[in-house]
Amino acid sequence: MTLPRALAPLRHRSYRLLAAAMALSLLTQGLWAIAMVWQVVALDGGPGALSLVAALGSGGMLVMTLLGGALADRVPQRHLLLLVALLQGGATSVAATLSLTGVLELWHLAVVALVDGAALGLFYPAYSALVPALVPEGDLLAVNGLEGAVRPVLGQAAGPAVAGFLVAAWSPGAAMAGTAATAFLAAGFLLVLPLTPVRREHADGAPPPGLVADVREGVRYVVATPWLLATLLFAAVMLLAFMGPFEVLVPFAIEDAGGGASQHAWVLAAFGLGGALGSLLVASWRLPRRYLTVMNLLWGVGCVPMVVFGFTTDLGVMLVAAAAVGATFQAGMVIWGTLLQRRVPPALLGRVSSLDFFVSLSLMPLSMALAGPLSELVGRSGAFLVAGLAPPVFAVVAIWAARLPADELAHPLDVGRPEPEPSSAAWMGDDGAGRAPVREGEPWPS
Known part of the structure; x- marks a missing residue:
């Protein structure tokens, strides 16, 4: 029987194993998101305490990301992914034990969040580098569509929903125990995943470049590629405005509306299900002709419903707002993933x-x-106004400053098959300075 296009990558056994490990990793993240929040609440922590724990998790992830990218080109990616699963399982097992025995303190939870974040920093680059080694090039677009639908369902819907049930029925410690078990199950799938050799070419007899040189080469390429640099900078400031209020303040808006852990899980589930729908819709259509403009506007304008959380106590309205944000965010991510694969x-x-x-x-x-x-300075409503209204302005600035409409017209991705990209060194000048590949067209506008 012929599989639908979106499921075609699953005909490859190695990808099925990787997809199962990815699905369990996403469940792990979704479980941890709810368990961590309500464990802070159970410890009588407020927005400041939750900000601290969440910031340490994000900081650990950020610090490890660049190292993870360089390692993914040197070490078999399966080893890195297995290390991630074992770190997450081990750290959350400790937190669960401390919580269930009644001796957990806030600083314990902060350390576990830091370890969990550092592990996630290794996951993304290793996973991204491994997928093209397991599936043929013709299936990569289907992989994007499949993962774009599965990721929010498991990470923002199923995982939070299960964790919310465990917190409501038992305790945050029980939810963390479930998180650890899921991470160890992911490790089991990775153990049987075939080892794939690292795909890295070096000149005969030449020693491989150092980690710093690897990172520097990637940085030069990004800086030399206007559409890439502008989009990344926009994403950074968009998440500065959006992510903190969504992760830290939404639980307290729900609590003020009379909700608790279960209702928080519903909101995250709505975000995830909206993201799945947005992914499937975009994957079912042709790539937009104005793909850079559409992508950035989806992310920017898609944040506007965040304003709702500052001005309503109606849980139904919050669910609709979360679904709308999730749909636009994940729709943009599907375009972004395809764009990277086609132009990098x-x-x-x-x-x-x-x-x-x-x-x-x-x-x-x-x-x-x-x-x-x-939220203490301008009020929670003011913070949600910033989260919803600043990103559309940032999106318009990025589109205009980097001349993205001209770039997408010069590099259409909705027609035919692209020409093969140059090798990793082809965009480097004789003096070692970075320049965009010939296909990237115009240099950074002056």
């Missing part, structure tokens, strides 16, 4: 993926840390 040289994709993760999330720890103080 394959030999640089792992490092560019890590830089994508690093730059776009660079201000997220600050966002988490500032959300609580900002």
Whole structure:
């Protein structure tokens, strides 16, 4: 029987194993998100305490991302993914034990969040570099569509829903125990995943470049590519405005509306289900002709419903707002993933993926840390106004400053098959300075 296009990658056994491990990793993240929040609440922590724990998790992830990108080009990616699963399982097992025995303190939870975040910093670049080694190039677009639908369902819907049930029925410690068990199950799938050799070419007899040189090469490419740099900078400031209020302040808006852990899980589930729908819709259509403009506007304008959380106590309205934000956010992510695969040289994709993760999330720890103080300074409604109305302005600035409409017209992705990209060194000048590949067209506008 022929599989639908979106499921075609699942015909490859190795990808099925990786997809199962990815699904369990997403469940782990969703479970942890709810368990961590309500464990802070159970410890009588407020927005400031939650900001601290969330910021440490984000900071650990951010610090490890660049190292993870360089390692993904040197170490078998399966080893890195297995290390991630074992770190997450081990750290949350400790937190669950401390919580269930009644001796957990806030600083314990903060340390576990830091370890969990550091592990996630290794996950994304290793996973991104491994997928093209397991599926043929013709299936990569289907992989994007499939993962774009599965990721929010498991990470923002199923995981939070299960954790919310465990917290409501038992305790945050029980939810953390479930988190650890899920992480260890992911490790089991990774253990049986075939080992894939690292795809890295070096000149005969030449020693491999150092980690710093690897990172520097990726940075040069990003800086030399206007559409890439502008989008990453926009994503960074968008998440600065949006992520802190969503992660830190939404639980307290729900609590003020008479809700608790279960209602918080419903809101995250709505965000995830909206994201799945947005992914499937975009994956079912042709790539937009104005793909850069559409993508950035989806992310920017999609934040506007965040304003709702500052001005309503109706849980139904909050659910609709969360679904709308999730749909537009994930729809943009599907376009972004396809764009990277089509316009970034394959030999640089792992490092560019890590830089994508690093730059776009660079201000997220600050966002988490500032959300609580900002709500105290301007009120929770004021903080949600900033979260909803600042990103559309940032999107328009990015589109205009980097001349994205001209770039997308010069590099259409909705017609035919693209020409092969140059090798990782082809965009480097004789003097070692970075320049955009020939296909990237115009240099950075003066």
